[in-house]
Amino acid sequence: xxxxxxxxxxxxxxxxxxxxxxxxxxxxxxxxxxxxxxxxxxxxxxxxxxxxxxxxxxxxxxxxxxxxxxxxxxxxxxxxxxxxxxxxxxxxxxxxxxxxxxxxxxxxxxxxxxxxxxxxxxxxxxxxxxxxxxxxxxxxxxxxxxxxxxxxxxxxxxxxxxxxxxxxxxxxxxxxxxxxxxxxxxxxxxxxxxxxxxxxxxxxxxxxxxxxxxxxxxxxxxxxxxxxxxxxxxxxxxxxxxxxxxxxxxxxxxxxxxxxxxxx
Numbered sequence: 369x370x371x372x373x374x375x376x377x378x379x380x381x382x383x384x385x386x387x388x389x390x391x392x393x394x395x396x397x398x399x400x401x402x403x404x405x406x407x408x409x410x411x412x413x414x415x416x417x418x419x420x421x422x423x424x425x426x427x428x429x430x431x432x433x434x435x436x437x438x439x440x441x442x443x444x445x446x447x448x449x450x451x452x453x454x455x456x457x458x459x460x461x462x463x464x465x466x467x468x469x470x471x472x473x474x475x476x477x478x479x480x481x482x483x484x485x486x487x488x489x490x491x492x493x494x495x496x497x498x499x500x501x502x503x504x505x506x507x508x509x510x511x512x513x514x515x516x517x518x519x520x521x522x523x524x525x526x527x528x529x530x531x532x533x534x535x536x537x538x539x540x541x542x543x544x545x546x547x548x549x550x551x552x553x554x555x556x557x558x559x560x561x562x563x564x565x566x567x568x569x570x571x572x573x574x575x576x577x578x579x580x581x582x583x584x585x586x587x588x589x590x591x592x593x594x595x596x597x598x599x600x601x602x603x604x605x606x607x608x609x610x611x612x613x614x615x616x617x618x619x620x621x622x623x624x625x626x627x628x629x630x631x632x
Contacts, residue, residue, distance in 0.1 A: 406422035426453065473490035
């Protein structure tokens with residue numbers, strides 16, 4: 369009788385532990401076995417996907433090729449997500465007042481916005497949530513430490529990792545990066561203006577040179593034609609003058625003889 373009671377208690381305890389190992393998405397839907405709790409010994413724990421690195425704040429860092437380094441909020445062993453062990457970062461109110469938030473997705477992805485601010489968008493979405501008025505917001509930097517990466521567990525495969533502080537940009541670092549980006553943008557704009565000015569100046573000089581060359585060529589051709597015309601006219605004038613002088617010279621002696629005869 370005692371043995372039967374002990375067995376029943378053990379089975380109930382085992383069933384409770386097994387039930388607590390079930391992971392649920394942000395929307396409360398049951399997740400498959402690829403999602404496991406980060407702290408399986410606790411009553412409730414945040415859940416991450418196999419291959420993720422669990423963070424101490426309940427979030428997950430992906431190690432997949434496409435999403436490596438991205439931060440996700442996957443879910444919890446508490447289906448309601450209200451337990452303190454569950455990730456609460458994306459459960460805040462939307463940015464725009466009097467706005468009804470949309471139903472939560474199965475998982476959130478955190479996107480970095482300006483000045484260390486984060487917003488939450490549905491995992492797998494490619495649209496930015498930084499300007500989305502209904503997207504949940506996280507003010508300030510995230511502080512967390514790395515925990516054990518989640519991998520499929522087998523008798524030959526037990527993985528653990530030391531807790532290491534997760535490097536998050538401080539406001540000063542973010543401001544320095546923003547200032548550097550602003551300075552770079554100003555330099556690019558300045559060089560663009562200088563290049564455009566030099567290009568316009570070079571184009572103006574080229575056009576002026578072409579116009580001047582054409583004008584000089586036309587003037588030289590016109591002067592050459594005028595010179596040829598002048599030389600032609602002078603040649604004709606010289607021929608006419610010589611012919612006239614020849615005629616006058618031959619007529620004067622005969623007139624002189626007639627005049628002498630008349631006087632006699």
